[in-house]
Structure formats: C-alpha cells, structure tokens
Amino acid sequence: DVPQVQPYFGISSWNKYKQIELSYSEANIAKNNAKNSQEANFAFFNEEDTNRLIKEKEMTDSFEDALAKREFKIWFQPQYYTATGELVGAEVLCKWLRPDGALIPPVVFIPIAERNGYIRTLDNIIWEKSFCVMRKWLDEGLKPVPISINISRVELGSDALIYTIKHLGAEYRIPPEMIHF
Numbered sequence: 001d002v003p004q005v006q007p008y009f010g011i012s013s014w015n016k017y018k019q020i021e022l023s024y025s026e027a028n029i030a031k032n033n034a035k036n037s038q039e040a041n042f043a044f045f046n047e048e049d050t051n052r053l054i055k056e057k058e059m060t061d062s063f064e065d066a067l068a069k070r071e072f073k074i075w076f077q078p079q080y081y082t083a084t085g086e087l088v089g090a091e092v093l094c095k096w097l098r099p100d101g102a103l104i105p106p107v108v109f110i111p112i113a114e115r116n117g118y119i120r121t122l123d124n125i126i127w128e129k130s131f132c133v134m135r136k137w138l139d140e141g142l143k144p145v146p147i148s149i150n151i152s153r154v155e156l157g158s159d160a161l162i163y164t165i166k167h168l169g170a171e172y173r174i175p176p177e178m179i180h181f
Contacts, residue, residue: 008034009042029053059109060116066096067121073097074129076147089180091148092130094122110152119152124164131172134179148180 010031014023026045034043066072076090096104113119130149137144155161169176 007041010034010045011042012045056112059104059112063109063113063116063118066098067118067125069099070125071097071099072122072125074126074133079145079148087145089146089148092126092150094126114152114154119154120158123152123155127164127168131168131174131179134174135172138174138178144178146178146180151181 008031010027010029010033012023012026012030014020026049029049030043030045033049034041072094073096075093075095077093078087079089079091080086081088094106096106096109098104110119113122127149130147134144134147151161158164165181168174169179
C-alpha cells in the first residue's frame with residue numbers, strides 16, 4: 001500500500017498595502033478550514049473566519065473559569081423503545097450555562113475543549129455528576145433507567161479511562177448495568 005498524500009490549500013488576497021505576514025496568517029486559517037471540510041481541499045479566507053476565531057478565543061479564555069465555577073450542567077435526553085413508547089434509558093448531555101443565562105450547546109464548545117486540552121477535565125466533571133445523580137436517584141428509592149454517557153475521542157486513548165470509570169462506579173456504588181459508556 002502506498003500512502004496517499006492529500007494537499008490542502010488556503011487562499012488569501014494580498015496587495016502592496018497589506019503586510020505579507022497577515023496574508024500568510026489568513027491563508028493558514030483558510031487551509032485549516034479546508035482540512036475540516038468534506039467538500040474541497042482548498043478554501044478562501046474571509047472576514048467570517050476572523051469573527052469565528054475571535055469568538056473561539058474568547059470562549060477558550062473563559063473555559064478554565066467556567067470549569068472552576070461549575071457552569072457546565074448535565075441534561076438527560078430520554079430514550080424510548082419506539083414499538084411501545086416505553087422509557088428505556090437516557091443519554092447524558094452537557095451544556096454550558098453562562099452567568100448571563102446564555103446556554104451554549106455542546107456542538108459549539110466540545111471541539112474547542114478538544115483543541116485547547118480541557119476535554120479530559122470536562123469529561124471527568126460530566127462523569128462524576130452523572131454517577132452522583134444516579135446515586136441520588138437510587139438513594140431516594142426511585143427505579144431509574146440506565147443512562148448513557150459519551151466518551152470524548154481524546155479520552156479514548158487514555159490509559160486511565162477504565163480505572164476512572166471503575167473508580168466512579170465503586171465510589172458511588174452504582175451497578176454496572178445502570179451506566180453505559
């Protein structure tokens with residue numbers, strides 16, 4: 001097998017009034033957009049890229065503070081057996097609830113958390129909250145349905161993954177069949 005090479009290109013305009021370093025940076029941003037695209041192996045830089053990067057930088061800068069202030073909340077999305085309509089489980093979802101009341105969906109902040117290295121901390125927070133809620137339900141005498149918790153692709157390569165899951169199960173005394181990953 002011969003490895004395939006896939007080139008990616010970023011395109012930025014340049015004129016004598018624009019610094020070449022700025023055009024180079026813009027082309028690099030466009031190249032990264034091309035890498036993330038399924039449509040083409042080239043992309044043009046535009047001002048929307050600048051606005052997106054500014055918003056991403058602001059979000060990245062506030063991530064650590066948001067983790068410390070426990071702004072990430074879990075929600076449970078019910079799972080039903082379609083033939084009978086019976087509730088058979090729930091998927092744990094995480095949303096970022098900002099102090100101003102803004103709710104940021106995971107599709108926005110998860111890729112940023114993966115890029116800036118906060119995803120493992122966030123995963124652990126979500127897992128611990130999920131186990132804690134399940135323990136609370138069991139202690140209250142409820143008969144909860146199993147819950148499903150996502151594992152980020154970054155965490156899949158971690159040697160500590162199995163240990164962390166087993167530790168949480170033992171600490172919160174949760175039967176293994178009640179939490180799916």
